[in-house]
Amino acid sequence: MKASISTAAIPPDDVPTARLGRDDWLDAAFETVAESGFDSVRVLTLAASLGVTRGSFYWHFTDHAELITALVERWRTREIETHQRALEANLLEPKADLERMLEAALAHAGTEIKYLRFELALRGLGRHNPEVAAILVEVDRMRMRLFESKFLRLTNDPKAAADLAALFYLAIVGGTHALARPANPERTKDYLQRIIGHYLISQQTS
Amino acid sequence: MKASISTAAIPPDDVPTARLGRDDWLDAAFETVAESGFDSVRVLTLAASLGVTRGSFYWHFTDHAELITALVERWRTREIETHQRALEANLLEPKADLERMLEAALAHAGTEIKYLRFELALRGLGRHNPEVAAILVEVDRMRMRLFESKFLRLTNDPKAAADLAALFYLAIVGGTHALARPANPERTKDYLQRIIGHYLISQQTS
DNA sequence: CAGTCTCCGTACACTAGTGTATCGTTTCCC
DNA sequence: GGGAAACGATACACTAGTGTACGGAGACTG
Incomplete structure (x- = not known):
């Protein structure tokens, strides 16, 4: 629910009309992937669920393909992190x-x-x-x-x-x-x- | 490779310009599903791979959805058949x-x-x-x-x-x-x- | 050998979706 | 408080795909 902020300082945080960051789009994409798969990830639908138009998307991402690769890459790094934590808890x-x-x-x-x-x-x-x-x-x-x-x-x-x-x-x-x-x-x-x-x-x- | 025939009698069988049956479309759909998944099953693409236009498809099937359900149903019946054979070979x-x-x-x-x-x-x-x-x-x-x-x-x-x-x-x-x-x-x-x-x-x- | 049924091509209307260009707002920062 | 940059809306062009209507050609059948 908390909107991720990239460069802004002390955001209102919880105001519905907050500016969107890259992670917000990634979060929304993550949800639709979990629900309906990668083929259902549409820029149009994500924009609607976020309450903005596609103009926002094409500012944060160059491409639909970039969204997918960024999403996969984020998953990979997080997976590696949890693995590291699991390794440390192995004792x-x-x-x-x-x-x-x-x-x-x-x-x-x-x-x-x-x-x-x-x-x-x-x-x-x-x-x-x-x-x-x-x-x-x-x-x-x-x-x-x-x-x-x-x-x-x-x-x-x-x-x-x-x-x-x-x-x-x-x-x-x-x-x-x-x-x-x-x-x-x-x-x-x-x-x-x-x-x-x-x-x-x-x-x-x- | 052998084209399935529904009502025709003694077909040439192997002539490239043979009439298509329902099973031919199902076979083609099966291939693309195995290669690229269900979301890649396009009537247009199947028609191209079969060397015909979509006019043929909409004669054999009412709908794109019907193709999918028929494909799934065919898989189910075949799976049950092989299971029966496996049961008989259980001795x-x-x-x-x-x-x-x-x-x-x-x-x-x-x-x-x-x-x-x-x-x-x-x-x-x-x-x-x-x-x-x-x-x-x-x-x-x-x-x-x-x-x-x-x-x-x-x-x-x-x-x-x-x-x-x-x-x-x-x-x-x-x-x-x-x-x-x-x-x-x-x-x-x-x-x-x-x-x-x-x-x-x-x-x-x- | 004419009629009918089967099968397929053609043309049209329609929808959903992408990407781009441009302009309007905010928001930061000095 | 006035650029400048960050962010988003609007409008346009374009593609890929579905479904439908209709017409035509082969093949079977009496």
């Missing part, structure tokens, strides 16, 4: 940490689902856009390695940790695609934990 | 059967990838279209139950079979989304099999 107890991670990954409720839907749309875009695909590969690798680092602290077999991490990460991605709506997060978390338990036990006893 | 040895299934699920090569990409695009469409979403839920349930039936013949714990089936199905779906191109099918198959082995062993010894 806690392994098991509770993993459970918290599963919890977060399966929490399709509230505002989280918006980010999930954006990412799904982004994967759709990545299938036709090589640069977006490269970014997705980068982020996927990042996350899988994070998973791997967590599993590595529960077992002594590095290959097993990599396999489990890949399997679980892919299952989580698949879970966001295969079900239109969350379905049954509780039961899902349960069997993920059980399988982890089984696997680690079989590791330690072998 | 072989469980282990070899499961391996063959994994092989098929990970075979992103050749012409298979076209069907995969179509399904990915379909999942994207299902996020905005409730009827398509319902069809996807139906097919996903079908396949997961098939997975479950296979796992059930390897363990005596029905809940474990359901969990494993869901996990693996979701991982396979996720694998088609997370990677722009197949990546490493061989290694993937390897760790899937290893994890199955571990899990079933831990089941039998507990």
Whole structure:
């Protein structure tokens, strides 16, 4: 709701007739992507939802294409930031940490689902856009390695940790695609934990 | 390549100036969906690729929307058919059967990838279209139950079979989304099999 | 071999959307 | 308080795409 300001000082902030910044357009685009996908991002519609005309848009952006690339790039940098924070939070107890991670990954409720839907749309875009695909590969690798680092602290077999991490990460991605709506997060978390338990036990006893 | 015929008798079949049937348009639409998604299905483009004008299209279909629904419906019926065939082939040895299934699920090569990409695009469409979403839920349930039936013949714990089936199905779906191109099918198959082995062993010894 | 049905081309009207140029307001800043 | 820069409205030209009406050519059928 708070309008982002670029160069202005002490803005009224909450006045409906505030000047728009680049981020405001990006936020509006983000919303429509999460709701209807990238192909539904129209300059005309965004302008209407922001209460201005397209004249504003073509001042902040040179092009429709630039809006898309800027949106993707912003997502990438933010994703890297959250990854860094997750890395720093990696020094806690392994098991509770993993459970918290599963919890977060399966929490399709509230505002989280918006980010999930954006990412799904982004994967759709990545299938036709090589640069977006490269970014997705980068982020996927990042996350899988994070998973791997967590599993590595529960077992002594590095290959097993990599396999489990890949399997679980892919299952989580698949879970966001295969079900239109969350379905049954509780039961899902349960069997993920059980399988982890089984696997680690079989590791330690072998 | 073979042109489908609806009412004509003994067509030349292979003559470039053959009359078009409904299925020809559906085939062309299928191709573009697999390549560029549903939003890229344009009547104009399809007509150009088929070497005719839009006059032909609006004889076979009333609407652009009808083309989409017909395409989705055709996919659904075909998916049900292949599922029936898979059910009938379920009476072989469980282990070899499961391996063959994994092989098929990970075979992103050749012409298979076209069907995969179509399904990915379909999942994207299902996020905005409730009827398509319902069809996807139906097919996903079908396949997961098939997975479950296979796992059930390897363990005596029905809940474990359901969990494993869901996990693996979701991982396979996720694998088609997370990677722009197949990546490493061989290694993937390897760790899937290893994890199955571990899990079933831990089941039998507990 | 004329009639009818099937299939497709042509021409038109219409909508939605982009991009550009230009002008009018604010807002900052000295 | 008066430029100057930031921001946005207006109007125009242009493209891509849908849907419709109608006409024409082949193919089948009696």
